[in-house]
Every structure is written in structure tokens, then in C-alpha cells.
Amino acid sequence: MTAYSVTEPTGRSKLVAGLLVTLYAVITLLPLLWIISTGFKSGPDSISYPPKVVFEPSLEGYVNLFTTRTRVAAEEFQNLPPPETWYDAIVRESGMVIAGPSRFGERFLNSVIIGFGSTFLSIFLGTLAAYAFSRFKVPLKDDLLFFILSTRMMPPIAVAIPIYLMYRELGLSDTHLGMILLYTAVNISLAVWLLKGFIDEIPREYEEAALIDGYTRFQAFRKVVLPQAATGIASTAIFCLIFAWNEYAFAVLLTSGTAQTAPPFIPTIIGVGGQDWPAVAAGATIFLLPVMIFTILLRKHLLRGITFGAVRK
Amino acid sequence: MTDPIAAAARATPDPLARRIRGLSDRAIAWLFVAPTIFLLLAINIFPLIWTVRLSFTNYRANRPNEEVEWVGLRNYIRILTDDGIWANMQTTAHFLFWTLFFQVLIGFTLAWLINRKFKGNDLLTTLIVLPMMLSPAVVGNFWTFLYQPQIGLVNYVVELVTGTPASSFSMLGPGGLAKWSIILVDTWMWTPFVMLICLAGLRSIPDYIYEAAEIDRASKWRQFWTITIPMVLPFLMLAVLFRGIENFKMFDMVVLLTGGGPGNETLLASIDLKREAFEKWRTGYSSAYAIILFVTVFGLASIYVKALNKVKER
Numbered sequence: 001m002t003a004y005s006v007t008e009p010t011g012r013s014k015l016v017a018g019l020l021v022t023l024y025a026v027i028t029l030l031p032l033l034w035i036i037s038t039g040f041k042s043g044p045d046s047i048s049y050p051p052k053v054v055f056e057p058s059l060e061g062y063v064n065l066f067t068t069r070t071r072v073a074a075e076e077f078q079n080l081p082p083p084e085t086w087y088d089a090i091v092r093e094s095g096m097v098i099a100g101p102s103r104f105g106e107r108f109l110n111s112v113i114i115g116f117g118s119t120f121l122s123i124f125l126g127t128l129a130a131y132a133f134s135r136f137k138v139p140l141k142d143d144l145l146f147f148i149l150s151t152r153m154m155p156p157i158a159v160a161i162p163i164y165l166m167y168r169e170l171g172l173s174d175t176h177l178g179m180i181l182l183y184t185a186v187n188i189s190l191a192v193w194l195l196k197g198f199i200d201e202i203p204r205e206y207e208e209a210a211l212i213d214g215y216t217r218f219q220a221f222r223k224v225v226l227p228q229a230a231t232g233i234a235s236t237a238i239f240c241l242i243f244a245w246n247e248y249a250f251a252v253l254l255t256s257g258t259a260q261t262a263p264p265f266i267p268t269i270i271g272v273g274g275q276d277w278p279a280v281a282a283g284a285t286i287f288l289l290p291v292m293i294f295t296i297l298l299r300k301h302l303l304r305g306i307t308f309g310a311v312r313k
Numbered sequence: 314m315t316d317p318i319a320a321a322a323r324a325t326p327d328p329l330a331r332r333i334r335g336l337s338d339r340a341i342a343w344l345f346v347a348p349t350i351f352l353l354l355a356i357n358i359f360p361l362i363w364t365v366r367l368s369f370t371n372y373r374a375n376r377p378n379e380e381v382e383w384v385g386l387r388n389y390i391r392i393l394t395d396d397g398i399w400a401n402m403q404t405t406a407h408f409l410f411w412t413l414f415f416q417v418l419i420g421f422t423l424a425w426l427i428n429r430k431f432k433g434n435d436l437l438t439t440l441i442v443l444p445m446m447l448s449p450a451v452v453g454n455f456w457t458f459l460y461q462p463q464i465g466l467v468n469y470v471v472e473l474v475t476g477t478p479a480s481s482f483s484m485l486g487p488g489g490l491a492k493w494s495i496i497l498v499d500t501w502m503w504t505p506f507v508m509l510i511c512l513a514g515l516r517s518i519p520d521y522i523y524e525a526a527e528i529d530r531a532s533k534w535r536q537f538w539t540i541t542i543p544m545v546l547p548f549l550m551l552a553v554l555f556r557g558i559e560n561f562k563m564f565d566m567v568v569l570l571t572g573g574g575p576g577n578e579t580l581l582a583s584i585d586l587k588r589e590a591f592e593k594w595r596t597g598y599s600s601a602y603a604i605i606l607f608v609t610v611f612g613l614a615s616i617y618v619k620a621l622n623k624v625k626e627r
Binding site: 013021022025028029031032035038047049051126128133135136137138147150152153154155156157160162163165188189192218242245246249264267277281283291303311312 | 336338339341342343344345346348349350352353355356357358359360361363364367374419423426427429430431432433434435437438439440441442443444445446447448449450451452454455456457458459461463464466469479501504505506509510513548551555558561562564565569583586587590591596599600603604606607610611614
């Protein structure tokens with residue numbers, strides 16, 4: 001027998017709560033499961049009514065996502081040599097041939113370059129600033145910290161107007177560098193606030209001991225503080241990466257060709273008569289999965305990340 | 314100079330280390346903070362000042378060679394007296410109010426249930442949180458598929474549950490449903506955010522307070538209203554602040570769901586601003602519009618933070 005506790009919920013209330021929360025989880029995950037399953041449907045299956053839960057899986061969506069296709073005249077189609085690869089065969093079934101690769105690969109690569117580039121820069125600058133705010137007397141510290149935070153309140157479109165003009169003058173429009181700088185500027189407020197919280201938690205005594213042992217400030221920062229802050233830096237980096245990865249407004253306004261990322265691209269995937277939903281779903285799945293995995297890895301620091309370190313659990 | 318540290322520094326062979334040791338803490342602090350401040354000045358503050366300047370002109374970004382005239386406060390007056398813009402503000406307020414309402418209601422309830430600490434609550438929490446971390450643009454685009462008229466999954470589920478024929482309504486089409494459809498998607502995405510913060514609030518309440526209340530024979534109902542709610546309130550208000558600012562700026566998810574339509578039914582202020590700035594190219598006018606929006610959100614947030622601090626002090 002365990003001791004009776006007034007704060008421990010009863011078994012029945014736990015059961016009811018568990019069932020209700022499970023119900024909510026099922027409903028809320030349904031759209032996500034629908035995205036993943038639509039990626040494996042054939043075109044007609046994806047728009048059948050009633051919606052198909054059981055269907056014959058097809059890789060058509062994935063093939064369409066990575067290729068562009070053309071229709072050829074009937075007799076020419078008859079005379080084509082047999083398809084060489086499995087994806088050729090899938091495209092042939094719909095009476096078309098592969099014309100070339102689509103732009104999805106490039107757009108995805110842009111997302112990777114811009115995401116990682118801006119994350120690296122935000123973390124690099126953010127760690128330095130956070131260390132200074134955490135350890136030194138910086139004049140107007142609170143004002144500066146609030147100023148850094150308030151830059152997040154601006155609607156993206158409001159900032160986009162002059163940035164559009166500025167980038168046009170500087171030749172940064174539609175370049176990777178331009179987007180990396182822009183996302184760094186947006187992310188740095190999050191990075192500074194989160195990292196300051198993490199560094200605040202490292203006891204000062206460690207560094208002071210190192211300084212007495214003859215380390216310079218820089219050495220103490222590099223060899224004592226950075227290793228201690230590693231987990232915090234890693235989770236802050238993932239938050240910055242997720243933001244840059246998901247961002248749409250700046251990307252759609254400031255990029256068009258060379259530096260366009262995946263979020264403005266995926267909604268433009270069209271097939272015959274409207275959006276090619278299996279291909280859109282395939283693209284969405286490839287694009288969303290890394291974030292889902294990161295979210296699961298991050299779960300301990302999630303709360304801190306989404307509240308700028310205001311709530312720490 | 315008889316400073317022992319300086320003497321030690323002179324003895325250090327590495328010239329770089331010596332130079333760095335020569336820096337005072339104050340200099341290091343500035344060296345570390347300066348790049349961040351510089352970047353923010355260049356990409357946030359300078360553009361903001363430029364926007365203010367443009368807002369007093371009739372500049373058009375698609376005609377850079379045309380002569381620019383100073384028009385004083387004309388842009389501001391035109392915006393504040395425009396009925397269309399007041400309608401957009403009302404649309405934004407409607408979106409803001411109902412998303413916050415549903416997210417607080419459902420988010421708090423979920424947190425309260427999860428706090429029963431049943432088996433597997435950690436796993437369920439992680440799963441529930443997933444939608445919030447995903448790209449609003451990609452997800453918003455996919456919801457137009459779920460919302461397809463007649464054959465969409467949402468229509469099917471509604472027919473299954475309520476018996477209303479699926480072909481009799483359209484979630485994003487005319488008929489007044491669109492402004493609730495965007496609220497539904499936003500609530501789906503962001504309820505976990507409110508839930509997580511409420512959960513942190515609930516977990517911060519020490520057990521002994523409930524134990525004391527139990528000794529005083531306070532009913533569970535009374536404990537809920539006099540302990541749970543007041544203790545969670547600062548957390549809840551913080552969640553509302555974050556969601557309020559974000560949804561005031563809302564652009565990506567809604568623009569991909571409805572593009573502001575049907576008609577102007579879901580034309581939120583920032584979608585309208587994008588049209589003025591990047592489709593009609595009225596740069597000066599839209600700069601004034603942007604400043605008005607920024608001042609509104611900044612002003613409301615400041616008042617709200619004051620109220621929040623009062624609640625915290627209590």
C-alpha cells in the first residue's frame with residue numbers, strides 16, 4: 001500500500017484524462033498522417049470521394065516531384081524503347097515521358113545552405129553577445145536586450161519593403177548571402193536571449209578558477225564556458241535552423257530564382273488542372289520530416305526555445 | 314607598472330595572447346556585443362528608419378526613376394480614413410480574438426489533463442506539439458487540399474459526424490466559413506504552444522499549497538479557482554502575448570490558405586499590406602501602413618506587458 005496523497009490524482013481521473021488527451025492527439029495528427037499518405041497515392045486515388053484510407057501505394061508523387069514530364073504523340077509513344085528505369089516506367093504509365101529534373105532538388109539545397117549558413121552565423125554572433133551580456137557589465141544592458149527582442153515584433157512585410165530596396169541597391173536580391181544575413185538578423189534575438197539563459201546557468205566559479213590558473217579571458221571562454229554550454233548551443237542552433245527552414249514571407253518577397261527556398265516552391269508544384277497533390281504531399285513530407293525529428297530530439301528544451309527563455313520548466 | 318597580471322602577460326610568449334590579455338573586460342564586452350548590434354542596426358533599424366522616411370513620400374519601387382515628392386502626412390490620413398482598411402483591421406481583430414480564445418481554452422484544458430501524470434503523457438505531449446514546429450506555408454498549402462469543396466477530407470468528416478451533406482458547403486469558398494476555417498488551422502497549429510506554457514505553469518505549483526487547502530477543507534472546485542487559476546495566470550498571459558504578437562503579424566499560413574478571399578473576407582492587415590507594397594507597388598503609402606501596424610502592435614504589447622507585470626507581482 002502506498003501512502004494516501006491528496007495531490008496524487010485518482011486512478012479513474014488519470015484514465016479519463018489519458019483517453020481524452022489520446023483522442024486529441026489522434027485528431028491533431030490526422031492531417032499530418034494525411035500528408036504522408038497522400039504522397040504515396042496515385043493522382044486519381046488522391047482526389048477520390050469518399051477519401052481513400054486503404055489504397056495501392058504508388059511512388060508517382062515522388063517521381064513527379066523530382067521530374068518534369070511531357071506528353072508525346074501517340075505513335076511516337078508506341079515506338080519508344082522500353083523504359084530503362086523504374087521511375088521511367090512509372091511516368092510511362094500515365095502516357096508521358098520524363099523531360100528532365102524538376103527544380104525541387106535545387107530549392108531544397110537552397111533551404112539547406114541558407115538554413116545552415118544563417119544558423120551558424122546566428123550562433124557564432126549570438127554566443128559572443130550572450131557571453132558578454134551574461135558576464136560583463138554592459139552599459140544600458142537591459143535596454144539593449146529589450147531592443148534585441150523588440151526587433152521581433154515588426155511584421156515581416158514592414159521590414160521587407162526597405163530591405164527589398166536596400167538589397168536591390170547592394171545587389172543582394174535573390175542571393176544566398178542576402179538571405180543568410182536576413183535570417184541571421186531575425187534569429188539573432190532568439191539566439192542571444194536563449195544563450196544568455198544557458199550561460200547564466202554555468203557557475204562563474206569555473207571561469208574564475210581558470211583565470212587564476214593563468215588562462216586568458218578568451219581561453220577561459222573557449223575552454224571552459226563553450227564546452228559547458230554545448231547542449232544549450234546545440235538546442236538554440238536547432239531552433240534557429242527550424243525558423244530559417246520554415247520562413248516564407250521574406251523568401252517569397254526577396255527571392256525568385258537562384259536563392260528561392262523550398263517553402264515558396266512547394267505550393268507552386270502544379271500538374272494537369274491544378275496542384276499535383278501527391279507531388280505536393282511528397283515534397284511536404286520530405287520537407288517536414290527533418291523538423292519532426294528535431295522536435296522529438298529537442299523536447300526537453302522546447303518550452304525554453306518557444307518562449308525566448310522566459311519559461312524554463 | 315607593477316601589476317602582476319600585466320607582468321605575467323609580458324612574459325607570455327604568444328604575441329596574440331598578450332594582446333588579448335591586454336584588453337580590459339570592458340573592451341572584450343564591446344567586442345563581443347558589437348557585431349550583433351551592428352547587424353541589427355543594418356538589417357532592422359536602418360530599414361525601419363527608411364520606412365518612416367518613405368512613408369512621407371509618394372515613392373513607387375517599380376518606378377525608381379520617377380521624381381519623388383514629399384507628401385507630408387497625406388499617406389497616414391488616407392489610411393486612417395479608409396473604410397477598407399478599417400474592415401481589414403476588424404478581420405484581423407476577429408482572427409486574433411477567436412484564435413486566442415480557442416487556443417487558451419483547449420490549450421489549458423489539455424495541460425490540465427496532461428498534468429494528471431497518466432502513463433505515456435510525455436510521449437503524447439511530444440506528438441501533440443508536432444504541428445506547431447512545422448512550416449506554416451507548407452502546412453497552410455496542404456490544408457487547402459483538406460478543405461477542397463465537396464471532396465475534401467474535412468467535408469467528408471463533417472458529413473460523417475453531423476450528417477450535413479459534404480457537397481452543401483465549402484470551407485474556403487463563399488458562404489462565410491472561410492474566416493472560421495483559417496481560425497481552425499491556426500488553432501490546430503498553435504494550441505500546443507499554449508498547452509506547453511500552461512503545463513509549465515501547472516507544474517510550478519508546489520504540492521504543499523494543495524495539501525494546506527485540503528487540510529482547510531477547501532473543495533476541489535474552490536482549489537481550482539483560488540489556487541490553480543491564479544498561479545497559472547502569469548504563464549497563460551505570457552502565452553497570449555506571444556500568440557497575440559505572432560497572429561497580428563500573421564501572413565504565411567493564411568495567404569496560402571485563402572489569399573485573403575473569398576472577396577476580402579479573410580484579408581488580414583498584413584496580407585493587404587503585401588498587396589499594396591508588392592503588387593500595387595505603392596511603396597510610400599504602404600510604408601505608412603507598415604508604420605501604423607508596427608506602432609499598433611508595439612503599443613498594445615507594451616500596455617499588455619504592464620498588466621502582466623502587475624499580475625506577476627500579486
